[in-house]
Every structure is written in C-alpha cells, then in structure tokens.
Amino acid sequence: MKTLDRRQSTSQALPEGLAIVLGYLPASMAFGMAARHFGIPTWGILAMSAFIYAGTSQFALAGLWAGHAPLWLDVGTVWLINMRHAVYGPALTMRQSLARKIFPLLTGWGLTDEVFAALVRYKQASLAHYGQVTAMAYSAWLTGTMAGVLFGTVILRQVPSASEALAFVLPALFIAILWHWITPLPGQWDRMAIAVVVLTSVFYGGMRISQMGSLAVPLAAGSAASVVTVYGSWKSKQGEES
C-alpha cells in the first residue's frame, strides 16, 4: 500500500490517467459506433456518455433502447449493472481514511471501475490526484464516443495494428495493479483470502463460461474471501485481548 505526498501524487496520476485514456478510447469509440448503428440520435449517444458514464450499462441501454424495451426496464437495467459502484466509495474511505465530503461531491460522478482500480491502492491520495485521473478518463470517454459517432469506421480502417496493441492496455493496467497490491500482503488471513479469489477466478476464467460470470464469480469469491478476512481480523483481536 503506497503513501504519496502531494507532488508525487500528481505526477503518479499522469501515467495512470494515460493508461485509462488509451483503454477508454477504443471502448468508447466502439460504443459510439454501436449506438449509431442502433439508430440512437447523436445527442442521445453523447448524453449517455456525458451523464451516465458507465461503459457496460451504456452498451446494455443502447441495445434495450433499440429493442424498444419499456422505460422501467431501461432504467432498472442501468441501475442494476452499476450497483457495484456502491462499494467503491466506502472502499476508498476505508483505505485512505478520507474524512472530507468534498472528494465524493467533486469526483464521485467519475468513479468508474478503472478509476477505482487505479486509486484504491494508495493509502493517501490528494484531491488533485483524484481529479486528474477522473478528468483524464472522462475526457477520453467523451472524445472516444464523439469520434466513434462521427468517424469510427474510418479510424479503425486506417490504423488496424494500433487498435490491436490498444486491446491489451486495460488488462495490463489491471495486472500491474494486482501485482503491486498482492506483493506486500499484510497477514496470513489476507493471503488466504487473495489466494481464494485468484484461484477461483483463474479456474473460472479458464473455463470461459460467460462474460457476465467472469465479473460475477470473482466478485462472489471476493465477498466470500472478505468474510475470511473479517473472521481473521476478529480472531487476531481476540488474541490481542487475551
């Protein structure tokens, strides 16, 4: 777990932000192109990226809208898919002892999966760090959507090998974050918990049953492993008291 001063924090934000930018550009372009293909008007596509700003649910919403789904199903699906975001803020608070409500009020709208993954590994991060990573990711998402709507097919035809290299940016970001995270493990209960998560995920990932499952299974394993660490922390507290 890293602790950074303000200057280090801001300079560290740049490579993290850039990695997210490179990962977001093709994904948001794909969204722009797909939504366009579904016949959604340009203002609607840009509004989805600007105000919902959550990739998976935007793709789902575009598909539902194209299929003339009822309003409650459109909205409910987006809420359900994005419900995982509810644990991100509390996780950041626990990690970084955040006591200032200004953080969620100023940057909470931009707390996506990737931004969370980049920020949660720090023990202390400044508002500038949060703001920089969030702003870079958001700008990339909007720019990519706009590019996808306006000239997506042309760009992909011009630079096919670049898009192949960009495909590995987000996996590389997650691997690097995981590596930095699990190398200085604090205790045996944490090590056990992480081992459960990794082994379950690798086993499930190897079987490649479904994409939704590849998100849900590690999260379920993480929840189970979390119970192990809560038990471990309770046991060690008992040990300290006796």
Added chain:
Amino acid sequence: MTLAVVVTLAALGTWAERVVPWLWAIRAHAQQSPVLRSLDAFVRAFAPAVVMALLLSALWAFPMRSLMGAVPIAMAMTVIFAWRFRSLALSIVAGMGAFWLVHVL
C-alpha cells in the same frame, strides 16, 4: 423525449450509487463507528477481487488463439516489468508492446 427521460433517470441513479454510499462511509468514519473494523477487513479482500474481475472480463474479449499465445506472453512481460521496475507505466507499455509484437509477428 422518452430517451431524455431514460438518460436522466439512469444518470441520476448511477450518480446516487456512486456518491451516496461514499458520503455515508465518510460519515461513519468520522463518527468512529464500530462497524468500520469489519468493513475495513471486508474491503481488503473485496478490492483486489474487483480488479481480478475486471481483468477476467477484459480478457474475455480476446479470441482463444490470443489466450493461448500473445496474452500469456504479454501478461508475463507486464508482471516482470512490474516486479523489476515497480512502475505502472513501464509495465503497461511492456505488456502492450509484447502483445503487439507477438500478435503482429
């Protein structure tokens, strides 16, 4: 008109899901609530699980051919650079470069 309503409601819900629990946690932290110790232990395993889930989900997009060749090599290169240089940027570039090289060659 309906699309505007859908986008507005979806955006408001998503914003609330991101911000409200965060504000609640800050309040609980400020009051030194006893639930914090358990919540902290829970988060310790949950946060890597989120990253692991994102990784698996991202790998899903690759065809089986890449998963048997370019992807493991690029993953290994990312880990080697992360371990050797402890630099996020360098390890990402190394992984990306390795993937591109193996994929193109």
